[in-house]
Amino acid sequence: MAKADEAAAVITVEGLQDLLRAIRARGYRAIGPTLQNQAIVYDDIESIDDLPRGWTDEQDGGLYRLTRREDEALFGYSVGPQSWKKFLHEPRLRLWTAERRGEDTSVTPEAPPSDRLAFIGVRACEIRAIEIQDRVLVGDLYVDPHYKARREGALIVALNCGKAGGTCFCVSMHAGPRVKHGFDIALTELLDGTEHVFLVETGSDEGRAILEQIPHDLASSREVDAAEAVIAQTASSMGRQMRSDDLNELLMNNLEHPRWNEVATRCLTCANCTLVCPTCFCTSVEDASDLTGERAERWRRWDSCFTMDFSYIHGGSVRASTKSRYRQWMTHKLATWIDQFGSSGCVGCGRCITWCPVGIDITEEVCAIRGCDASAEESV
Amino acid sequence: MPQTLKACATLPHPMAPIMTPVTRFIRESEEVFTFDLAPEQVAPFMPGQFNMLYAFGVGEIPISISGDSHAPERLTHTIRAVGPVSAALGKLKAGDRVGLRGPFGVGWPIQEYKGFDVLLIAGGIGLAPLRPVIYWLLRHRAAYGRVGVLYGARTPDDLIFRAELEEWRRTPDFQLGVAVERAGPEWTGDVGYVTPLLSKLRFDPADTVAMICGPEVMFRATALALEDAGIADSRIFVSMERNMKCAIGHCGHCQFGPHFICKDGPVHPYDRVRNLLSYREL
Amino acid sequence: MKDIAELLRHHPFAEGLDEDTMALIAGCAKNVVRQPGDYFFREGAAADSFYLVRHGAVALEAFVPGRGTFTFLTIKAGEILGADWLIPPYRSSFDARAIELTRAISFDGKCLRDKCEADPRVGYEMMKRFIPPLLKRLQSARMQALGMYDAANA
Ligand SMILES: Cc1cc2nc3c(=O)[nH]c(=O)nc-3n(C[C@H](O)[C@H](O)[C@H](O)COP(=O)(O)OP(=O)(O)OC[C@H]3O[C@@H](n4cnc5c(N)ncnc54)[C@H](O)[C@@H]3O)c2cc1C
Ligand code: SF4
Ligand code: SF4
Ligand code: FES
Numbered sequence: 001m002a003k004a005d006e007a008a009a010v011i012t013v014e015g016l017q018d019l020l021r022a023i024r025a026r027g028y029r030a031i032g033p034t035l036q037n038q039a040i041v042y043d044d045i046e047s048i049d050d051l052p053r054g055w056t057d058e059q060d061g062g063l064y065r066l067t068r069r070e071d072e073a074l075f076g077y078s079v080g081p082q083s084w085k086k087f088l089h090e091p092r093l094r095l096w097t098a099e100r101r102g103e104d105t106s107v108t109p110e111a112p113p114s115d116r117l118a119f120i121g122v123r124a125c126e127i128r129a130i131e132i133q134d135r136v137l138v139g140d141l142y143v144d145p146h147y148k149a150r151r152e153g154a155l156i157v158a159l160n161c162g163k164a165g166g167t168c169f170c171v172s173m174h175a176g177p178r179v180k181h182g183f184d185i186a187l188t189e190l191l192d193g194t195e196h197v198f199l200v201e202t203g204s205d206e207g208r209a210i211l212e213q214i215p216h217d218l219a220s221s222r223e224v225d226a227a228e229a230v231i232a233q234t235a236s237s238m239g240r241q242m243r244s245d246d247l248n249e250l251l252m253n254n255l256e257h258p259r260w261n262e263v264a265t266r267c268l269t270c271a272n273c274t275l276v277c278p279t280c281f282c283t284s285v286e287d288a289s290d291l292t293g294e295r296a297e298r299w300r301r302w303d304s305c306f307t308m309d310f311s312y313i314h315g316g317s318v319r320a321s322t323k324s325r326y327r328q329w330m331t332h333k334l335a336t337w338i339d340q341f342g343s344s345g346c347v348g349c350g351r352c353i354t355w356c357p358v359g360i361d362i363t364e365e366v367c368a369i370r371g372c373d374a375s376a377e378e379s380v
Numbered sequence: 381m382p383q384t385l386k387a388c389a390t391l392p393h394p395m396a397p398i399m400t401p402v403t404r405f406i407r408e409s410e411e412v413f414t415f416d417l418a419p420e421q422v423a424p425f426m427p428g429q430f431n432m433l434y435a436f437g438v439g440e441i442p443i444s445i446s447g448d449s450h451a452p453e454r455l456t457h458t459i460r461a462v463g464p465v466s467a468a469l470g471k472l473k474a475g476d477r478v479g480l481r482g483p484f485g486v487g488w489p490i491q492e493y494k495g496f497d498v499l500l501i502a503g504g505i506g507l508a509p510l511r512p513v514i515y516w517l518l519r520h521r522a523a524y525g526r527v528g529v530l531y532g533a534r535t536p537d538d539l540i541f542r543a544e545l546e547e548w549r550r551t552p553d554f555q556l557g558v559a560v561e562r563a564g565p566e567w568t569g570d571v572g573y574v575t576p577l578l579s580k581l582r583f584d585p586a587d588t589v590a591m592i593c594g595p596e597v598m599f600r601a602t603a604l605a606l607e608d609a610g611i612a613d614s615r616i617f618v619s620m621e622r623n624m625k626c627a628i629g630h631c632g633h634c635q636f637g638p639h640f641i642c643k644d645g646p647v648h649p650y651d652r653v654r655n656l657l658s659y660r661e662l
Numbered sequence: 663m664k665d666i667a668e669l670l671r672h673h674p675f676a677e678g679l680d681e682d683t684m685a686l687i688a689g690c691a692k693n694v695v696r697q698p699g700d701y702f703f704r705e706g707a708a709a710d711s712f713y714l715v716r717h718g719a720v721a722l723e724a725f726v727p728g729r730g731t732f733t734f735l736t737i738k739a740g741e742i743l744g745a746d747w748l749i750p751p752y753r754s755s756f757d758a759r760a761i762e763l764t765r766a767i768s769f770d771g772k773c774l775r776d777k778c779e780a781d782p783r784v785g786y787e788m789m790k791r792f793i794p795p796l797l798k799r800l801q802s803a804r805m806q807a808l809g810m811y812d813a814a815n816a
Pocket of ligand 4: 623624625626627628629630631632633634635640641642643
């Protein structure tokens, strides 16, 4: 998958239906935004009727609410609680099964999945998050075979955001809202009183092949400009801002800042922020055996640095206090990630702010440590 | 880097253990035992590297290799039973099978310091990860300067590798100091903490490399004593311990500031970690 | 037999001490030898002396009813033995037993205290020599009390 590389096309809403059909016909399992339990949730979709047409969301610290839009936009909301992580880096996975027959013991690794997923409506920040997880799980010495299989099989149909969420700050993290690379197809939803179309860019041979299969027109310069305007409007209406060019030094030079104590009085160590975060990759393992002791399994599940067990070594947990666990989370996201993997671990998607039950806001916490007034925070 | 040998990085399933037979099991003390494994596929390792050992149906834990790196066909581990997995491993006998993954991590920089005086300081079970260094030094004795080993344990009954300690004590050009924290009247050796024994060793601080293995409080105190003795903190190496679930840099549990103890360590130069060590609960 | 000041000169305790002070404190000192198993002092007894160990080794011991005697520190050549003579009520707080043939310079505690009292300069010289080893032992004792060889890293 590469950068958008040729003149853009335009498709209608029916064309989007065709696109979905073509993708599914090529053997992909299509996953996209759906409406479930009062939230936007990524799940299997069969047609564009499964998309949350005419819905939008209101987001703020500790607040998420779906409301109706005035129009029939198909992608008129920002990111929901879950990210594509749940498909690529599964929440629970059996790693292997072991069997013992007398002296003989065998371990059978779980075969990597062979299904090919098509992600429909992947935001720029989410592409960035996937690339960040790639770096961790397949870009180092050791490769996670399950992640790799899903990732290599995945088709990315990206979306240039038409609306910034109330907690979004992808602009500050240089992660959005424009989709620049890492996609097969990129859409921009264009919707005015009369017309409802999608500007389509392709970023890979697979994307081009799919586009060729469906009816489309060459985009007019007016449509290209309209798409630019949508992205520019989104970029200028970010719900949050955070200066991000100096965070490694800022946080690592302030490991004993009194603010850590203060935030610890509010933080419930519920781990929500790490579970909704599209880049958090931590896992733990669980061993199980059957009653006869002949069969055993090992499962991997998402874990969080907010749990006490996470840092347990014989005798106690290294990070016993709330303060130390919040500090681990934030310094990892924003500071040590840079040393470890060459980029920030935060893409500015805002999920951790929205889904924190007490509304702790990473941008505000950075601001407090920086010693600035939240409203004066400048985006860099 | 010579001290990082990671054969299993090429395996298709780096999280799947290979069931490996125990060929010898010996008890070192009430809590500590040693066993050898005969790996199906022999992988070279460096002193200080570790394996993940899986007790069937119970769990998997990081354990340093305590045997001779010149004989990787016999993988020796020395373990203190402290909890479910280590206790289950303690119930094994020759012929039983253990799940094996490894070797992992960055070991002691023994090849980089040829020609130097070498000091090894171990506390408790910490002697086990340093024993491969001792074997290495004995095998390549002429390539190094003076050698000193200090070992501290709770009581004489807690000492491990006792027969070898006696051998090393008799080895020419090999300075050995053993101190226990308390002892009965039958003990004629040193009683006290291990660091004061430093003053009894001969070494040239300007040309000395020191390696410490023991609990964090112990290695912090020891590293300071070594600095006081004139050894630069870039030539003091410590082996660190953190919770580990994967050993391959994927589970996140072993993070210590910017470092992953499983892949950047467990052995770290002291100057790389000393500042971070000053923060509690990092 | 060698002059006591001469023996003193060779002990690390006296390193850098001027001749006058050396001669002054030598007046309180004598040379002693203990066979293995002999005690330098016993718990609860008057602490009237302190020692500079020249050769051998001494075990500091405590007796715990039901568990027996155990050693918590050994003192070797070049080190000092005994601190209870410094402060009232001048009573030894544990046993000190030679575990090898041990030679030491023994000081009369009262004699030395009187000289320090009379000349604070001598007192300060002595303090500078007593405090560092005692502090080191305190630090070690703290590590031992924490049971640090077996603790987790937390
Ligand atoms: C690189 C490395 C090398 C080690 N080498 C040795 C060795 O040679 N010999 C030896 O006896 N011990 C060694 N340890 C410590 C050993 O891994 C722990 O004692 C062991 O994990 C305890 O597990 P348990 O289930 O018996 O006990 P519990 O204390 O109940 O442990 C429960 C779980 O917590 C985690 N855990 C607990 N303690 C530790 C710890 N100290 N380090 C990491 N994870 C921990 C493990 O995931 C373990 O499964 C090493 C640790 C590390 C990190
Ligand atoms: S830290 Fe928060 S804003 Fe940043 S990527 Fe994670 S969930 Fe999104
Ligand atoms: S913030 Fe915590 S849970 Fe997320 S990747 Fe870092 S250590 Fe893991
Ligand atoms: S042990 Fe899993 S990342 Fe280090």
